[in-house]
Amino acid sequence: MCGIVGYIGKREAKQLLLSGLKELEYRGYDSAGIALFQEQGIQVFKATGKLHHLEDKLHAVSTQGLTAGIGHTRWATHGKPTELNAHPHGLTHSYVVHNGIIENYVALKKQLASTFISQTDSEVIVHLFEQHLNKGKSPTTAFTATLADLNGAYAILLITEHCPEQIFFARNGSPLQIGFSEQGLFFASSDAPLVGICQNTCYLEDGQWGIANAQEVLLFDTQHQAVTISTSPLPASSITAQKEGFRFFMEKEIYEQSTVISDILMGRLQAQHIHIEEISPDWLTTYQSITLCACGTSYHAALTGSYLLEQLAKIPTNVAIASEFRYRNPVLNPEGLLIVISQSGETADTLEVLKLVKKQGIKTLALCNVDNSSIVRLADKSLLLRAGIEKGVASTKAFSAQIMTLWLLACYWGQSKGCLHGIALQKEIQALEKTHQVLRSATSVHDRIHRLSKRYLHGHGFFFIGRDIFYPLALEGALKLKEISYLHAEGYPAGEMKHGPIALADAELFTIALMGKSRLYNKIKSNVEELSARDSTIIAIATEYFELADDLIKINAYTHPMLEFFEMLIVVQLLALEIAIRLGNDVDMPRNLAKSVTVE
Ligand code: M6R
Numbered sequence: 001m002c003g004i005v006g007y008i009g010k011r012e013a014k015q016l017l018l019s020g021l022k023e024l025e026y027r028g029y030d031s032a033g034i035a036l037f038q039e040q041g042i043q044v045f046k047a048t049g050k051l052h053h054l055e056d057k058l059h060a061v062s063t064q065g066l067t068a069g070i071g072h073t074r075w076a077t078h079g080k081p082t083e084l085n086a087h088p089h090g091l092t093h094s095y096v097v098h099n100g101i102i103e104n105y106v107a108l109k110k111q112l113a114s115t116f117i118s119q120t121d122s123e124v125i126v127h128l129f130e131q132h133l134n135k136g137k138s139p140t141t142a143f144t145a146t147l148a149d150l151n152g153a154y155a156i157l158l159i160t161e162h163c164p165e166q167i168f169f170a171r172n173g174s175p176l177q178i179g180f181s182e183q184g185l186f187f188a189s190s191d192a193p194l195v196g197i198c199q200n201t202c203y204l205e206d207g208q209w210g211i212a213n214a215q216e217v218l219l220f221d222t223q224h225q226a227v228t229i230s231t232s233p234l235p236a237s238s239i240t241a242q243k244e245g246f247r248f249f250m251e252k253e254i255y256e257q258s259t260v261i262s263d264i265l266m267g268r269l270q271a272q273h274i275h276i277e278e279i280s281p282d283w284l285t286t287y288q289s290i291t292l293c294a295c296g297t298s299y300h301a302a303l304t305g306s307y308l309l310e311q312l313a314k315i316p317t318n319v320a321i322a323s324e325f326r327y328r329n330p331v332l333n334p335e336g337l338l339i340v341i342s343q344s345g346e347t348a349d350t351l352e353v354l355k356l357v358k359k360q361g362i363k364t365l366a367l368c369n370v371d372n373s374s375i376v377r378l379a380d381k382s383l384l385l386r387a388g389i390e391k392g393v394a395s396t397k398a399f400s401a402q403i404m405t406l407w408l409l410a411c412y413w414g415q416s417k418g419c420l421h422g423i424a425l426q427k428e429i430q431a432l433e434k435t436h437q438v439l440r441s442a443t444s445v446h447d448r449i450h451r452l453s454k455r456y457l458h459g460h461g462f463f464f465i466g467r468d469i470f471y472p473l474a475l476e477g478a479l480k481l482k483e484i485s486y487l488h489a490e491g492y493p494a495g496e497m498k499h500g501p502i503a504l505a506d507a508e509l510f511t512i513a514l515m516g517k518s519r520l521y522n523k524i525k526s527n528v529e530e531l532s533a534r535d536s537t538i539i540a541i542a543t544e545y546f547e548l549a550d551d552l553i554k555i556n557a558y559t560h561p562m563l564e565f566f567e568m569l570i571v572v573q574l575l576a577l578e579i580a581i582r583l584g585n586d587v588d589m590p591r592n593l594a595k596s597v598t599v600e
Contacts, residue, residue, distance in 0.1 A: 001075035001594040002087075002099040003027040004176070005193055006157045006167050008068040008214045009184015017071035018055055020186070020193030025051050026393070026595035027099075027189060028075025031086035034058075035095040036069035041161055042095055046086040050589070067184070068165045068214075070157040072097035075594040078105070079119030089123040091130050094160035098122035099189060100153035100174035101599050108149060125156060133162065140211060143168045144224065147209060153348065153599065155204075157187055163211075170209035174598050175346055175374055178202045178217060180231065185212055189598070190346065191372055195238040200231035203377065232372065241389045248587040250392030250484070254573045257400045258439040261566075263386045264404045265436075269429060274412045278383055279365075281416035287337040287363070289316040293325050293353045294341040295597065297395040297479060298402060302341050303472035304565075305406030312420055312428065313413035322349035323600060326356055338364045341406075343390060343398035344596040345373020352600070354378050367405050369398050383409070392588050393595045394483045396573050399476060400439070400566065407562060408432065431560035438556070438563050442570035445553060449571065452551055453578035456539075459508045462489035463536075464572070465497060466514035467524050469565055474514055477572030484580035484590045494527035505534035512575075513549075514568050515542035518561040541571050 003024025007013045017034045025032075032054040033046035045061070047053035051073060072087035078101075079085040088095040102108070105121035112127050128149050132142035139162050147156075153173030159166070169176065169187060179186035179198030188194050194201055207222035219227045246252035268276055290309055292302035299321050306317040320330070322340075326349060332338070338357045342350050345368040354364055354375060366379035369387050376382045387401035411428045414420025420428065456462075462481060466474035475491030482489050492501060494513070505511075513528045515521060525546070532538050532548040540549035543557035543564070553575075555567045580587050 001028045001077075001596060001598050003073045003189045004097045004099050004155055004157055004187065005071045005189075006069070006169070006187030007184060008165055008167060008212060009181075010067060010214070011183050012064060013067050013069040014058060014063040016186075017069055018051070018058070020188055021051055021071050021073045023192035024073050024189055026391070027598065028073050028594040029589055030074045030076045030081030031083065032071070032073045033086045033088055034069055034071040035088040035090065035097075035159060036063055036066040037159065037164055038066050042090070042093075042159060044088055044090065044095060046083050048081055048083050048086065068159070068167070070095065070097045070159055070167065070187075077101055077599055078121040085118045085120050087122060089118060089120065089126050091126055093162065094126050094129055094158060096122065096126040096129070096156060096158045098125055099155045099598060100172075102150055102154065103152035104150070121152075125150070126158065129158060129160070139163050139168070143170075143211075144209065155189060166211055166213045168209075168211055169204075171204040172206050173348070176204045178204070178212070178229075179234070184214055185217065191234060192238070195235050198234055201234050202229050202231050203372075203374075239389065241391050247581070248392065248577070250394055250396060250587050251577055253390055253392050253397045254570065254577065255443060256388070257397045257570070258436045260387050260397050260401050261404050261436040261439060264401060264408065265432060268408060269433065272426065272429065274408060274415055274429065276383070276408065276412050279381060279412070281412075283381075284413050285416050287315070287335060289333045289336040290318070290339055291330075291332065291336060292317065292319045292339045292341065293322050293350065295322050295347050295349055297399050297476060298341040298343060298347075298350070300472045300476040300479065301399055301402035301406060302339075303475070304403050304469055305339075305341075305410070307469045307472075308407050308410040309413065312410040313417060314419045315413065315417075322347070322353045326353050332357065332360055332362050334362065336362065338362055339367060340364065340375060340379065341367045341402055342373075342375050343369045343385070343387075343395055343402075345370040345375040346596045346598050347375075348598050348600045351375055351378070367402055369401065393590055393593050394480055394576070394587070396480075400569065403565070404435065427560065431562055434563060435566055438558070438566050439570060442555070442567045443574075445555075445571060446574055448553065449574045450578050452553070453575065453582055455551070456510055456579055457582055459510050459537075460488070461504065462487060462510045462512060463497070463501065464489060464491045464512045464514065465494040465524070465527065466491075466516070467494050468516070468519040469561055470514040470516045470519065470524075470568065473565055473568060473572065474512075476569070477512060477514070477576070480573055480576035481579065483593060484576055484585055484587050485583055486585065486591070487579070494524045497527060498530060502531065502534060505531050505536040507535050507537055509536045510539060511536045512539045512541065512572070514572075515540055515546065516561055516564040516568070517543045517557055518559060518564055541568050
């Protein structure tokens with residue numbers, strides 16, 4: 001993960017770098033640091049924890065006239081989140097910021113026979129660079145020789161006193177782009193720091209590297225051949241998300257879901273049929289099977305999507321976790337379609353799956369929330385999620401948007417194939433149209449969940465259980481609770497409990513049962529009875545009174561399972577939120593996590 005920024009121009013660099021890092025803080029908040037060129041040498045400032053610690057440190061420091069530098073916000077991969085491990089890493093003359101993982105850093109450290117200050121993999125980069133310089137190489141040759149030594153993923157910015165006011169840069173597997181503005185030249189890990197400042201940007205490709213000063217950028221490919229810079233326009237102004245009276249962004253985003261759902265349907269439901277402008281029915285119906293691939297919450301959306309695609313479009317569908325899929329030498333159907341799902345569009349494992357599958361000539365579709373992200377740029381086609389900026393590290397509205405888009409896609413596919421029509425199609429359209437109301441009214445349960453949450457701040461674990469589409473929802477409910485409350489929670493298929501996990505059952509094991517009336521209700525009832533018989537405390541999310549529930553969170557009864565799904569989704573999100581708030585946690589920036597996972 002981590003975010004990197006760089007600037008060379010006419011303006012004071014400190015504030016520009018700090019503002020850029022603020023925009024990238026979602027990529028990691030274990031520490032932050034900047035390095036600035038000054039008349040004699042390079043000046044470095046670092047602080048652990050969130051960016052405001054670095055800002056506080058720099059508040060009284062005069063950096064007037066210092067107009068070039070690099071910056072970093074860290075999500076720790078190698079070494080604890082300490083100041084010594086914070087970037088920029090440097091020796092006396094050169095400093096580097098890095099996002100990615102240098103896989104051969106242990107071997108390189110052994111070869112280098114120098115003293116390392118940090119426990120990071122990144123520090124080897126600057127040692128290698130200085131070693132090549134000491135052997136008499138020019139800075140440019142030392143930089144390319146350093147890159148040749150590295151295995152793994154990286155986006156790198158390096159500055160050296162030997163070349164004042166110049167930035168060496170390289171990309172391989174981790175995002176990096178250059179922003180062009182009248183105020184100077186910028187580098188960043190994503191669009192966010194550049195929007196509103198730069199008019200154009202150049203997204204670097206893997207293997208590209210170069211050298212920049214305020215006047216020009218030299219860009220090269222892996223063969224050291226000069227590359228012509230091609231740019232894409234950036235929006236003129238950024239939309240910044242505000243909490244708008246809510247305590248946390250996550251809370252606001254839970255409440256926004258109803259509006260997001262309406263936005264997703266806009267222009268797509270037309271006189272009794274579904275139309276998705278970005279995809280033609282002919283394109284869809286050429287595929288014989290689907291593989292859905294994603295990570296984390298997006299994986300849970302993929303799993304839900306697999307039920308919907310099979311049930312509504314009658315198409316064989318596999319689901320895979322990207323970090324597993326990419327290494328299992330997958331045997332892919334040449335007539336199949338790969339669908340990757342990602343909020344950020346930058347998740348390293350998902351991106352690598354996309355590359356791997358594309359190499360095999362298989363067509364790809366991305367469901368993504370961020371336009372211009374690496375995944376959107378690479379996929380053959382993409383459907384943007386229309387969820388707006390999601391700031392909370394725990395994903396909420398992007399998940400609803402993914403589910404809604406997959407449901408819509410499944411209906412569209414079924415309609416295009418001719419297997420979903422007539423009353424069945426109308427039933428889906430009516431339910432799609434009703435979803436935003438369901439999400440809006442579901443938040444009325446918030447007060448009750450707030451009161452209930454005080455009973456669930458301890459215990460030795462939570463099991464979220466469900467069947468059919470409520471099983472992926474159980475996984476998502478457990479993930480939300482884990483992420484922000486730091487309590488142990490697992491999502492499980494209700495029917496599987498008796499195959500092992502039921503051994504854990506006692507009064508301190510909290511079972512959250514997602515008891516959708518519309519799918520396998522009697523089956524899950526029996527599964528809950530088995531847990532209750534072993535004294536597990538039962539929190540039932542159900543449409544009707546259930547005598548074995550220690551606590552019941554009542555939801556409305558709907559005949560369509562997806563309406564029950566969305567109503568229960570609000571319940572599990574709010575439950576996690578209220579428990580985490582009572583425990584005093586930072587809901588929007590939970591410990592050890594980052595919003596965008598750009599390392600594998
Ligand atoms: O940006 P992506 O959707 O590709 O991210 C995938 C996961 O990292 C993400 O969903 C993560 O699990 C969230 N923190 C869940 O709340």
